[in-house]
Amino acid sequence: MEALIPVINKLQDVFNTVGADIIQLPQIAVVGTQSSGKSSVLEALVGRDLLPRGTGVVTRRPLILQLVHVDPEDRRKTSEENGVDGEEWGKFLHTKNKIYTDFDEIRLEIEAETERVSGNNKGITDEPIHLKIFSPHVVNLTLVDLPGITKVPVGDQPKDIEVQIKDLIVKHISNPNSIILAVTAANTDMATSEALKVAREVDPDGRRTLAVVTKLDLMDAGTDAMDVLMGRVIPVKLGLIGVVNRSQLDINNKKTVADAIRDEYAFLQKKYPSLASRNGTKYLARTLNRLLMHHIRDCLPELKTRINVLAAQYQSLLSSYGEPVEDQSSTLLQLITKFAAEYCHTIEGTAKYIETTELCGGARICYIFHETFGRTLESVDPLGGLTTIDVLTAIRNATGPRPALFVPEVSFELLVKRQVKRLEEPSLRCVELVHEEMQRIIQHCSNYSTQELLRFPKLHDAIVEVVTSLLRKRLPVTNEMVHNLVAIELAYINTKHPDFADACGLMNNNIEEQRRNRMRELPSSVPRDKVTDCMLFGNAWSHVYDCGSIEKFSLIKEILISRRLTSNRSVCLLPGLQTAGGGSQGDQEVGTGNWRGMLKKGEEGVGGDKSMLQTSNPGSPQRGHAVNLLDVPVPVSRKLSAREQRDCEVIERLIKSYFLIVRKNIQDSVPKAVMHFLVNHVKDSLQSELVGQLYKAGLLDDLLTESEDMAQRRNEAADMLKALQKASQVIAEIRETQMW
Secondary structure (H helix, E strand, C coil): CCCHHHHHHHHHHHHHHCCCCCCCCCEEEEEEECCCCHHHHHHHHHCCCCCCCCCCCCCCCCEEEEEEECCHHHHHHHHHHHCCCCCCEEEECCCCCCCECCHHHHHHHHHHHHHHHHCCCCCCCCCCEEEEEEECCCCCEEEEECCCECCCCCCCCCCCHHHHHHHHHHHHHCCCCEEEEEEEECCCCHHHCHHHHHHHHHCCCCCCEEEEEECHHHCCCCCCCHHHHCCCCCCCCCCEEECCCCCHHHHHCCCCHHHHHHHHHHHHHHHCCCCHHHCCHHHHHHHHHHHHHHHHHHHHHHHHHHHHHHHHHHHHHHHHHCCCCCCHHHHHHHHHHHHHHHHHHHHHCCCCCCCCCCCCCHHHHHHHHHHHHHHHHHCCCCCCCCCHHHHHHHHHHHHCCCCCCCCCHHHHHHHHHHHHHHHHHHHHHHHHHHHHHHHHHHHHHHHHHCHHHHHCHHHHHHHHHHHHHHHHHHHHHHHHHHHHHHHHHHHCCCCCCHHHHHHHHHHHHHHHHHHHHHHHHCCCCCCHHHEEEEEEECCEEEEEEECCCHHHHHHHHHHHHHCCHHHCEEEEEECCCCCCCCCCHHHHHCCHHHHHHHHHHHHHHHHHHHHCCEECCCCCCCCCCCCCCCCCCCCEECCCCHHHHHHHHHHHHHHHHHHHHHHHHHHHHHHHHHHHHHHHHHHHHHHHHHHHHHCCHHHHHHHCCCCHHHHHHHHHHHHHHHHHHHHHHHHHCCCHHHHC
């Protein structure tokens, strides 16, 4: 088990070369207040004076002190190899292979290195100094000397020196693999020990805390530390060990550590004979050695696992950074090909890195086609923006100066084109959304799919520019095609379309069914064979009868009035002409030769004031008043006549039927056009476009210039991987039998 501590020392050397603290190695951290005797304890363990001394904060950087026991035979061999003349020597990690045999030089080097990093303003830093001491008089130990806890800044110390020191101490003792050596002076109250207080904050159970009571010889006369050393005052699981330090007078008189240890043993035998064997510097060294070895043994399995996991992680990280470029042409072509393939795979849904938080690539394009675009078209009202007055105005404008017997087909075409035109804007917006998504795919591929591109920022920017330019060139072509799809629908209104013909037939059947139903409502005294027209207009009916003569005309009219059919119906009676030579002037005026006038009179007589014009303002011309034709027409609002209602309803039904047919066509053809002219075209020509624009000999050096940040990260990852692999080899050298 003695071999475990040198193994940890090797691991510390390995990881200190890369300046990493990702591995928390087992060690002993020395904690105490200023002037509590920390330095004296460490020097007693080493057996030499090597630590700086003075007032205020002297230890301003953590000092990792590795004590290596050297046998006499090994010492002579090592001395010959290194050219060392002496049985004890030291080495600093920052001075590489320089050997120090004069411990005064070691102390001066510690002071100089502290000043170099921490400055001369009494500030502190967490960058450690690594010192390794080789001696036959030490046991294998690894200790960390930390700055002493202080409360009040002195001299030019920073005002927050207490906080800085405490943060530094907590950082080191929070390591679960460290043993806390809490140093407290015996001439102070143990209940006020700052060292034990800080240790308890990170180790509340006390499982890795060992207390050291210093200055046993400086206690007040008549008092002793028996209760403290027995653990009756403050129990500590790993125990309490008392030691006697050299006084400042002893140091000034050059009293050696060996002499001090002999005097310490004599003092313990005199004052604490029953506890002498369990106290003192030598017992402390053996205890620390034993605790550290057992602690290393417990931590080693987890440490091996941690190193292996980190090695795998850094290997993967280094692979993502890529290897240094050797063949520029091959590397450039490989990156271009990989980017083009990943771009196409993202569209097709076969990419290696699939997004799980949101839709992207081909899935989002599909969503745009069938959800965004489809729902937008379905929300377009076939008659949106089209009022009844607009329909009626279009019908009248289409007839010109001639009154029409039938609804002109031109008015239907004019109105349906106006409605179909409204489908163009959402169709062009669909193209824009797909174009934006294909732009987003570029960033997706750069971030997730081809991390190698991050090594070469100029190549990345060039690829983005080429793909963006290709998409930009295809956008007007696709827009033109979508515009043409709408223009095609506007160019020819196919009233013979099977779906449209079926809709018209169904509408005629409904009208005929309604006519038959109204026929059944007529009084039985009205001859059915004389009814010439029956048409539904809202809640009003217009019945036209062929009466054959004035007598029948009067008779039917009286019947209808008696049955109150004229209360909610418009009735028009057409009396027939008398035989040749018969009839009067009045008869001829109401004969078949003037049926339009009779139809008009019937509507006016029966409908009453329903067809009266209602002007929109008091100044509008009224019926019976003269109208100046040169005046600007004043818009009027009125209730439509029965025929106007019929014509408007027919046109609206036809528009809705035909609009639904066109909308279905647009909803089907626009996604196909976008896929063909934009998506598929970019997929098919992307790689050739990238190769043609970027694969040129004159651009290789510029495009494959690696960013300094990426090169630095790759070097750091390579160094860390090398350190982890070396650490794994060091641990692998330990045989299982050495652990127990």
